[in-house]
Every structure is written in structure tokens, then in C-alpha cells.
Amino acid sequence: MSTNARHHGHDACMEACDVRYETESDGGGLFPHACVRDGQAEFLEDARMCISQRTHLLAHAPTGLGKTAVALTAALETALEENARVLFLTSRQSQHAIAVETSRAIWRKHRIGVVDLIAREDMCLAERDTPPCREGRACFFAHARCGQAAEVLLEYPLHVQEATRTCLRERACPYTSAIMAARSADLVIGDYNHAFSRDPSLADRLGLPAKDVILVIDEAHNLPARVMENFSASLDRQRIEAAVSCPPLHHFRDDLIILRDAWDEALKTGGQMEPEALDGPLKRSVGVDCGGLAEEIGETLRRKGEQGHQELISFLSAWGDHGMVRYADGSPARLHARLVDPSEVCRNIFSRVRSSLVMSGTLHPPSMFADIMGVEGAICREYPSPFPSENRLVLTWGGITSRFRMRNEAFFRNTAARLAQVCRSVPGNVAAFFPSYDMLERTREHLRAPGRTVVAERRGFGKNEQDALVEALARSGDTLLLATLGGALYEGVDFRNNSLSAVVVVGLPLPPPSRENLAYREHLERRFGPRRGELYSTTYPALIKVLQAAGRAIRSERDRAAIILMDDRYQLPGVRAALPADLNTERVRDIEAALGPFFKGE
Numbered sequence: 001m002s003t004n005a006r007h008h009g010h011d012a013c014m015e016a017c018d019v020r021y022e023t024e025s026d027g028g029g030l031f032p033h034a035c036v037r038d039g040q041a042e043f044l045e046d047a048r049m050c051i052s053q054r055t056h057l058l059a060h061a062p063t064g065l066g067k068t069a070v071a072l073t074a075a076l077e078t079a080l081e082e083n084a085r086v087l088f089l090t091s092r093q094s095q096h097a098i099a100v101e102t103s104r105a106i107w108r109k110h111r112i113g114v115v116d117l118i119a120r121e122d123m124c125l126a127e128r129d130t131p132p133c134r135e136g137r138a139c140f141f142a143h144a145r146c147g148q149a150a151e152v153l154l155e156y157p158l159h160v161q162e163a164t165r166t167c168l169r170e171r172a173c174p175y176t177s178a179i180m181a182a183r184s185a186d187l188v189i190g191d192y193n194h195a196f197s198r199d200p201s202l203a204d205r206l207g208l209p210a211k212d213v214i215l216v217i218d219e220a221h222n223l224p225a226r227v228m229e230n231f232s233a234s235l236d237r238q239r240i241e242a243a244v245s246c247p248p249l250h251h252f253r254d255d256l257i258i259l260r261d262a263w264d265e266a267l268k269t270g271g272q273m274e275p276e277a278l279d280g281p282l283k284r285s286v287g288v289d290c291g292g293l294a295e296e297i298g299e300t301l302r303r304k305g306e307q308g309h310q311e312l313i314s315f316l317s318a319w320g321d322h323g324m325v326r327y328a329d330g331s332p333a334r335l336h337a338r339l340v341d342p343s344e345v346c347r348n349i350f351s352r353v354r355s356s357l358v359m360s361g362t363l364h365p366p367s368m369f370a371d372i373m374g375v376e377g378a379i380c381r382e383y384p385s386p387f388p389s390e391n392r393l394v395l396t397w398g399g400i401t402s403r404f405r406m407r408n409e410a411f412f413r414n415t416a417a418r419l420a421q422v423c424r425s426v427p428g429n430v431a432a433f434f435p436s437y438d439m440l441e442r443t444r445e446h447l448r449a450p451g452r453t454v455v456a457e458r459r460g461f462g463k464n465e466q467d468a469l470v471e472a473l474a475r476s477g478d479t480l481l482l483a484t485l486g487g488a489l490y491e492g493v494d495f496r497n498n499s500l501s502a503v504v505v506v507g508l509p510l511p512p513p514s515r516e517n518l519a520y521r522e523h524l525e526r527r528f529g530p531r532r533g534e535l536y537s538t539t540y541p542a543l544i545k546v547l548q549a550a551g552r553a554i555r556s557e558r559d560r561a562a563i564i565l566m567d568d569r570y571q572l573p574g575v576r577a578a579l580p581a582d583l584n585t586e587r588v589r590d591i592e593a594a595l596g597p598f599f600k601g602e
């Protein structure tokens with residue numbers, strides 16, 4: 001191995017060589033476990049090959065495949081050999097824990113520096129809501145001891161809560177210390193926003209050339225939506241008025257009045273708008289477009305140490321970007337600039353980094369994500385579930401549909417009666433997932449499930465409620481859980497110890513009709529043709545939600561569960577063909593006759 005591997009001074013023996021592995025395992029190299037699971041070896045080989053060959057691997061890697069161990073092994077082996085850094089990016093803080101745990105197991109084989117990074121507000125020891133340093137105020141913790149604390153953080157992989165306590169003992173700011181540590185860490189665990197937002201990327205802030213960065217994107221099915229959200233913006237008239245009357249922006253008063261008048265005119269026109277609707281009047285009068293005005297306002301506020309007007313700046317920055325749809329709606333009216341082409345952002349990022357591993361248990365199909373994000377030259381792989389196929393019964397139950405025009409009282413009564421039927425046939429907890437809260441509530445009004453405790457997810461369900469519910473289900477055997485596809489429980493929640501015996505997916509959760517969704521579909525149809533455009537914008541996103549919900553039931557090789565997809569459309573050839581190849585579905589008419597033998601083990 002190369003002499004470039006970095007060490008952190010706590011193991012003299014390790015410093016004497018480049019990379020030394022303390023024990024051998026079937027996975028070899030830095031692979032942290034005693035043996036490689038079924039299916040995992042192929043994934044590990046692909047990941048090592050792609051990362052070492054400077055390319056991108058997009059992987060549909062179902063639950064149980066041990067994807068975090070594979071990704072960190074492959075990425076860190078190359079990073080240590082070639083003096084590169086690994087950014088492991090996730091969509092939620094809760095996904096950091098497994099990356100830290102896996103990096104600890106790797107650390108036992110080879111000392112690596114790891115930093116777990118979350119938002120400044122969440123790490124602040126002074127005032128979490130508004131860290132004083134954000135406003136240029138002095139802070140007791142922002143002093144020279146941060147450098148010393150950074151060295152401590154690099155000694156052993158710490159969860160961010162442990163790192164925060166460590167910094168408190170050192171009387172150092174955890175956020176500043178973590179950023180300092182990240183400059184020489186082998187692995188930084190953080191949020192997607194560190195690479196996929198309008199803010200300067202973490203690599204730029206650390207002074208790392210993008211060509212030395214290996215990106216690992218976890219739960220990557222969420223990335224296109226996050227990018228579209230991060231690069232979209234909306235604005236109401238009030239925000240422009242606030243800027244017009246803001247003293248630090250008095251130099252821009254005339255420009256902002258022109259913007260306000262153009263905003264009023266654009267609203268009268270309606271429909272989809274071109275950038276010229278706002279850029280034209282500005283360029284003619286003051287010689288800058290919206291993007292230029294955003295830069296000048298941002299620079300002026302920074303120079304004067306002022307905060308605020310972020311919504312205005314974001315909107316002006318987004319307005320002229322490529323891949324946007326621009327329109328007005330609402331009362332009071334707002335103008336929207338929504339990104340509908342994530343490749344406008346992602347293509348550039350993926351082409352600059354050294355290599356990447358983009359993975360999820362529902363990155364299905366990975367080629368769609370490569371297309372949508374513009375990842376060029378990507379290797380796309382779908383790995384089968386490592387769990388015994390006989391432990392999962394997947395039924396499509398027609399004779400009902402959640403199509404919008406069919407959602408009447410008869411539909412909700414029928415859905416409730418069917419759920420009661422499932423409950424009679426399933427020994428254990430049942431979870432039913434609905435496309436919306438409205439459908440959940442209206443079905444619940446008709447629900448009669450004797451002997452069942454019915455619990456329902458509510459809007460805004462927090463982490464504590466989520467944890468309490470998971471614990472309650474682990475202790476119960478007669479619960480019927482009602483939840484939504486898109487809510488707090490359908491993904492990222494670990495229902496342990498086979499605590500769900502059946503999952504029912506009510507309807508096919510196609511994206512609701514909206515101006516933005518329509519624009520997204522039209523854009524994809526233009527890029528990829530009508531057939532793929534429809535699949536990419538409606539069918540696959542719906543099926544990814546279904547797969548996420550179905551995945552709540554089977555978390556280990558010992559779990560057994562039935563998955564019931566309740567809608568005529570799951571039996572259509574086009575929808576069946578769009579499901580993963582290893583999801584063997586069976587049509588069913590008599591649900592009790594189908595479930596009985598499965599749960600009796602026949």
C-alpha cells in the first residue's frame with residue numbers, strides 16, 4: 001500500500017507501516033466483519049472495483065446486505081492508499097449511527113480518523129436556536145482549545161453526542177472542533193447538504209480538491225428530491241417590501257422597486273414564466289439580472305455583518321437557473337422557481353469527485369437515478385435480498401383501487417372491511433400504509449377490528465413518538481398500525497424482532513397532481529421519451545414508497561411476514577414489470593385462504 005495513508009499518532013506500531021490489518025476475514029482488507037454475507041461479496045467486489053477505478057457505482061442493495069460495511073470498506077481502502085477522503089452523506093441524522101459503529105469496527109483493524117458532523121445549531125453548547133457566533137457575538141467556547149479538542153476527536157470514532165460531551169470537557173466548541181478535525185479526517189459523516197446545496201461544499205470549506213473526494217451517498221433514493229428542494233425557492237411580495245425598506249439595503253432601493261413592479265406584472269400574466277419576466281426589466285434598468293442582484297445584496301449584507309433576507313436571496317439566485325419551472329400560485333400570491341432537473345446540479349458534482357458509491361435498499365432501478373441525476377459512466381447494479389425468499393409472501397389483491405375518482409364512501413368501507421379480514425388471518429401485528437392522512441382517517445371511521453388495538457400515525461409525528469411506538473409494537477402482538485406512505489414510519493424505522501407480521505399497502509401512491517409534478521413529468525418526457533418519462537415521474541417513485549413500507553416487516557434473516565399490495569393496478573403488466581425482479585408477487589382473491597397456510601408454515 002502507498003505511503004500516503006494518514007495516521008493519527010495513537011499507535012506507534014501502526015505508524016511503522018502504511019496499512020496493516022490486525023485480523024483477516026473473508027472480506028479481506030478493511031472489511032470489519034468475520035464473514036461476508038450471501039450477496040455481499042459481489043457488492044463488495046463491485047464497490048472496490050468502481051471506487052479504485054475512479055467511477056461511480058449506483059447500487060440497489062436491499063436491507064440485510066450490510067451496505068454500510070461494504071461502502072466504508074471499499075471507500076476507505078482506496079482513500080488510505082491514495083490520500084483521498086471519504087464523505088459519507090445521509091438524508092437523516094439517525095443514519096449516522098450505523099456509519100459511526102461500522103467505522104469503529106474498521107478502526108479496530110486500522111486506525112482511521114472519523115468525524116460525525118451535524119448542523120452547527122445542533123452541536124452548539126451556547127444557544128442552540130441562534131448560536132451567538134452566527135451573529136458575530138462572542139462565545140466562551142470559541143477559543144484556542146478547539147485545535148486540541150479536534151485532535152481528541154480524531155483518536156477514536158465518536159458519535160456526535162459523545163464528541164459534544166468530549167468538547168464540553170475540553171471547553172471547546174464542538175462544531176468548530178469537528179470542522180478542524182475534518183480537515184485531516186479519513187472519513188466525515190454528514191448530511192447531503194454538505195455537497196448538494198447552494199452553500200459552499202464541505203470539501204471547499206476544508207480546502208479539499210474535489211478530485212480527492214470519494215462520495216458515499218446513503219439512502220440515495222432521497223437525493224433527487226432533496227436536490228430539487230434545495231435548489232428551489234419561492235417569494236411573496238412582502239419579502240420584497242421588507243428589503244425595499246431595509247436601511248442596510250438602501251443602495252438597492254430602486255432595483256428592488258423595479259423587481260417588485262416586475263413581480264406584479266408577472267403575476268398578471270400567469271402560467272409558466274420565462275426568466276425574462278423578472279430579469280428583463282432589471283437588466284434594462286440597472287444592468288443586472290436576478291442572479292447578479294442576489295450576489296450584490298448578499299455581499300453587501302455580509303460586509304455589514306447583517307443577517308436576513310435569505311428567502312429573497314435564494315429566490316433571486318434560483319430564478320434564472322437552468323432546469324427550472326417558474327409559476328405563481330396561492331393567496332397571498334407567491335412566485336415559485338422550482339428545480340425539475342436535478343442533473344443540472346448533480347452532473348457537475350459527480351463529474352468532479354474522484355468516485356462515488358450511491359446506494360439504497362430501494363434504489364430501484366439504479367439506472368433511473370443515473371439518468372435523472374446525470375451521473376455519467378455509472379455502473380448500475382441491483383443485488384437480490386439476502387433473506388430467505390420463503391420468509392416473505394407478497395400478494396397482490398385486486399378488486400379495489402385507490403384511483404382518485406373511486407375514493408368514495410364505498411371504497412373506504414371496503415378498505416376497512418379488507419383490513420379487518422387481514423387482521424383475522426394474521427397472528428401478530430399488522431401495519432397498513434395509506435397514500436394520505438385523509439385516506440387513513442376516512443378508512444378508520446369504518447374500521448371494526450375486534451381484538452385489535454388500533455394505533456394511528458399523526459401528522460408531525462416526532463422521533464420520541466416514533467421510538468415509543470416501535471417499542472410498544474415490539475411488546476404487542478395484536479396491534480393494527482395505521483400509517484402513511486410519506487409520513488414518519490414508512491422508511492428509516494426499524495421494527496425489530498419481527499414485530500410486524502404483515503404489511504398492507506392500501507392503493508398505489510402515485511404523486512398527487514400538482515403544477516410542479518406535472519412540470520417534472522413533462523420535463524422527464526422531453527428528456528427520456530413518453531414511456532420512460534412516465535415511469536420515472538410516477539410509477540417508480542410510487543413503487544419506491546411501496547418497497548420502503550414493505551421493508552419495515554423483514555429486518556433480519558429470521559423474520560417472516562406477508563406483504564399485501566391492495567389495488568388492481570399492482571396486477572397490471574406495466575406495474576408488475578417495474579417491481580424488482582426478486583419480489584415474487586402472487587395474485588390473490590381469497591386473502592384468508594392465502595394467509596392461513598403461510599402463517600401455519602405450510
Ligand code: SF4
Pocket residue numbers: 120123124125126127131132133134139140141142173174175176
Ligand atoms: S462557537 Fe460553537 S458553542 Fe459558541 S456559539 Fe458558535 S457554535 Fe455555539
